[in-house]
Amino acid sequence: MEELLGRVIAGKVTDENENDYYVQISGTTFRLDKSEIKKPLKLGSNFKGFTYENENHEMQITRNAPQVQVDHYGFGTVVRTQRTLGVFVDVGLPNKDIVVSLDDLPDMMELWPQQGDRLLIALREDAKQRLWGVLADGDIYAAIAQPAKKILQNSNVIARSYQLKLVGTRVMTDHYELGFIHPSEREREPRLGEELHARVIGVHDDGTLNLSLRPRTYEAIDDDSAMLLAALEHSEDGRLDFSDKSDPAAIKAYFGISKGQFKRAIGHLLKARKITQHDGQLWLVTTEATDTTEETQD
Incomplete structure (x- = not known):
């Protein structure tokens, strides 16, 4: 037929x-x-x-043809999953979602796309006149990719995963640059089609990117630092009568942590420019204060 x-x-x-x-x-x-x-x-x-x-x-x-067609690739949004079949993708038709078969999805179901994830697919018609979604491979992504500029180093980008391998995750940014995330630069493996907020840690001469999903050091606030910051935010005037010189017993009684933990938390928040320390007290840095400091440095 x-x-x-x-x-x-x-x-x-x-x-x-x-x-x-x-x-x-x-x-x-x-x-x-x-x-x-x-x-x-x-x-x-x-x-x-x-x-x-x-x-x-x-x-x-x-007459309202979708971008996704046989031999024509376009992005569609995952609307639901079915364990025995695959994932259903909205390509823009009012009364038809397209299935990407479970045979084309990761072996681990937790890595399947979830509702809201997006996939680059084309269509194929099988012998029974059924339409299926076909995932774009690396060659298709390479064909539509744009070379990244060196100025992107250390910047934040939004990317979407399209290939999951043991050696790492391949992604494309929302500006069509290709990127790679090594397993050491993530805390968990991203899902196929998941939107990721990443940081550029390398720009290759061929225009591809090395990315990290780990926060910058000053952004990675640990539990003790978060607790101390919350205490300052809930204080009456944004200050606490404590410093790195405070008595260990007083620190333990008020915060429930050792003086060593307390000092590390202070150091972390000072480096992140979220607090200041003077006159034997800790002070919360307000947005206005941060802006003033930046303007003065300029």
């Missing part, structure tokens, strides 16, 4: 009723919703549109 689905094809208008026209292509009749058509079609006229089988197993044709 001739492959008819997932493409933009021309056919002949052969019939109509109150709600639909009917378009015949190579002996197969497709329903065309009249609400799409601004100017009435004449019987016998030609109509060109995107063909598919809708969720009610009816052959349908639409």
Whole structure:
């Protein structure tokens, strides 16, 4: 049987009723919703549109062709998963989601895309006239990629994972730069299609990036530092009558941590410019104070 689905094809208008026209292509009749058509079609006229089988197993044709087609790649959004089948992807059709088969997904289900993740896919029609999503491979990503500029070093980027390997995760940024995340630069393995907030730790001469999902040192506030910061934020005037010279017993009684832990937390927050220490007290750095300091340094 001739492959008819997932493409933009021309056919002949052969019939109509109150709600639909009917378009015949190579002996197969497709329903065309009249609400799409601004100017009435004449019987016998030609109509060109995107063909598919809708969720009610009816052959349908639409003038609103999605970007994702047979041999045409585009991004779609995952709407749900089915353990025995795969993931369902919204490609822009009003009454049809496209399935990416579990055979094409990671072996570990926790790495499958979840609702809201996005995949770059094309369509294929099988022998039973069913449309499936085909994941783009590395060659497709390389073909649409843009070279990264050296100025991106140490900047923050938004990326999406497209290839999960033991050696690391391959991603593409929202500006179409290719990147790689080594397992040592992440705390967990990202899902396929997951949006990631990463930091550029290397720009190669070929325009690809090395990325990290780990926070910068000054951003990685530990539990003791977070507790101390919360205490300052909830104090009446943004200060506490403690410093790195305070009595260990007083520190233990108030914060429940040792003086060594307390001093490390202070050091961490000082480095992150979230607090200051003077006159035997700890002071919370406000946004206004930070802005003033930066303007003075400029």
